[in-house]
Amino acid sequence: MATACDQAFRPYAVDTLHGDCRGMTLPPAIRDLAPGRPGLVGDPALEASHLSKRYGDVQAVEDVSFQVARREIFALLGPNGAGKSTTVKMLCTLARPTDGTATVAGFDVRRQPKAVRRRIGLVFQEQTLDDQLTAEENLRFHAVLYRVPKIEVEARIRRVLDLVELADRRRDVVSTFSGGMARRLEIARSMLHTPAVLFLDEPTVGLDPQTRALMWEDVTRLREEAGVTILLTTHYMDEAEYADRIAIIDRGSIVALDTPSNLKAMVSADTVELTTADDPIATARLTAAGFRAKLGTGNVIVFTPNGDSQIARLIDVAGVAVTNVHVHRPSLDDVFLHFTGRQIRADHAEHVLPMRMRARARRR
Amino acid sequence: MTDARLPIAPGTLTDERSDLGGELRTVGMVWERELIRFVRTRTRILSSFIQPILFLFVLGYGMSTLVGTTEGFTFKKFVFPGIVAMSVVMTAIFSAISIVWDREFGFLREMVVAPVSRASLVVGKTLGGASIATVQGSIMLVLAPLIGVHLTALLVLEVVGLELLMAVAMTTFGVFVASRIQRIEAFQVVMQLLLFPMLFLSGALFPLKGLPAWLAVITRINPLTYAVDPFRRVVFAVQHVPPAAAARFSTGVTLFGYSLPISAEIGVVCAFAALFLTLAVAGFGKPE
C-alpha cells in the first residue's frame, strides 16, 4: 500500500487527521492540538515561572520566566555558561529547580515528572547514544523506553532513518559513525515517539552547513505536520532566526525576549566598521567627538543611527587615512552585543567532542 | 491485535499509573543490551576466560605443592569451587561497571530521562550482568574433570542455581556502588579496596577455619562468605572426601556458635541481594 506516509516523514498527526494512514494512531497529546498560529492556541505548551537553579556557589539560572505556545519554535540564545542547558534540564525534569515552577505540556515538572517525560523528546548537548549498538538497536531501545506500540516500531524506525538519511547505515555500529551522523541519529531518535515538546540543546553543533540546513528542514516539518513545540538552545545567530521568538539569556537571566525582527528593531543603531591607517587614534578621536566607538580587531567599530549618512563625517573626525568603510543594519549579532555587551564566540570546539573524548583528554 | 489500537506513548496512560507490560519490556530491553555489548566486546570475553583459568593453575597447582594432598584429596579440588565462585563474582562486578561507562558516554541520560521506573532499569541491568556471570561460571565447569572433580547432572543444576543467586547479589552490589560514583577511576579504586578483600576473606581460596578472632569476625560480615560456602558444600557432597581432608578443608559457616544450614546461607545471600537492590534503585539516576 503506497500512501503519502510511505514517501515522506509524516509524523502521524497530519496523515491521521486526513485519514490516509489508518494504521497509525495519533498521540492524544498531539491530537488535542488544533492547527493555528503560534500563541493563539489553548494553553501554552511550556511555561516557566521564576525558575532558579543554584549549584553550590554558582547561580546557574536566576528567576527565568517565559511561555512557549503550542507549535512555536522558541530559542534560548546565550554565551557559554549562560544557563541554557541548566534551564533545559529543569524543564525536562533532569534537574530540580531550587526555586520557581514550570509546566510542560500541562504538567508540573516537580510534581509530575513522569507525565512530563512521556511527552517530551530530547537532544542533549552531549552525545547520548550507545556507540556499541547499531543505529537500529539504539532506536529500538528508545522505542521500548517510550512505549511505542510494537507494531509501529518498524515503520517509525524506517521513517526517522529516512528522514536523516541514515537508512543505509541502519545496521552499522554507532562507533563507526562520524560526529555529524551520530548527531543526526540522535535527532531522529528524539522524533521517534513524536513528542509534544521537543528540546534541542545545541542540536547542530558539529554539523556541516548542509546537514544543519537539512536538520532545520526536518524540525520545521515536524512542527508543521505533527504540531510539535520546539525549544532549542543555540550559539548560532543564523539559527536563532528560524525561531518564532528568541530569549537572550546571559549569566542565568533573560535579558531580552521577542521575535527576531522586534529584537533587531530595538537596536536602532547601525554598525559602521572603518579600516584606518591608525585605529587607536581614530577610535580616540571619534570617542572624543561624542561617537560610540570602539577598537575592533583590525578596524574601528562605530554605533550610530543612520550610518550611511554619517560616513563622510566619521572619516572627517577620524582624521587618518581610511581604507575601507562598511555599514550594516543591525543583525542578531548586534542585538546580542547590545543586550549583553559581548560578542557571542564562534568557536565551540569543546562541544563537538562527545563526553568520553573529553574524559580522555582530561586523563592525558 | 489489540496493539493496533494502542496509541503512542505520550498521553496514553493516565499520569503516574505505571503499566507492568511496559516496565517488563524495559527490563528485557536493558537485559538484551547488556548481552549485546558483552558479545561485541571480544577482549572482555577472552579475559573473562583467561583470568579464572590463570587463577586455577597458579593457585591450584602452585599451592598444591605447598599444601600437599590429604589422603588423596588435593588442594586443587578444594579450591575449584572457590575459583568458579570467584569468576562469577568478578564478572558480575565488572558488568556493573558499565553503569559508570554509561554515565561517561552519556547513555545513562537517555535511560534516566525516559518515562520508565528506575527499578526497571536497575533490574534489567542486574539481570543482564547476572546472566553473563552465570554463563561464565558455568563454562568453568568444563575444567572440572581436569581437576578430578566429579560432576553429576543434579550437581551442575545446583551449581548453576547458586551461581545465578550469587551473580544477582554481586551485580546489585556493583550497581549500588557504581550508581554512587561519578568517575570510572573512582570505581576501580573502590572495587580494589572492596572486591579483593571480600574475595580473599570469603573462603573462596582458603578454609575459614582457625583464623584469628578479628579476621573471623570480618569473614562473617562479608556477604560473599555466605555465597561461596554453599557452592563448596554442594560440590563436596558428591565427591569422595576422606575424613582427614574433611577436617582440614572444612565447609560450613558458624555464626555465634551455630553451624548454619545451607538454606540459611542462601537466605543471607538473598537478604543481601534485596538490600543492595533497594539501595541501587534509590541511588540510580536521581535528578541533580
Ligand SMILES: Nc1ncnc2c1ncn2[C@@H]1O[C@H](COP(=O)(O)OP(=O)(O)OP(=O)(O)O)[C@@H](O)[C@H]1O
Ligand atoms: N552539575 C553542575 N554542577 C555545578 N555547576 C554546574 C552544573 N551544571 C552547570 N553548572 C554551572 O552552571 C552555569 C550554567 O551552565 P549551563 O551548562 O547551563 O550553561 P550553558 O548556557 O548551557 O553553556 P554552554 O553554552 O557552554 O553549553 C555554569 O556556570 C556551569 O558551570
Ligand SMILES: [Mg+2]
Ligand atoms: Mg549548554
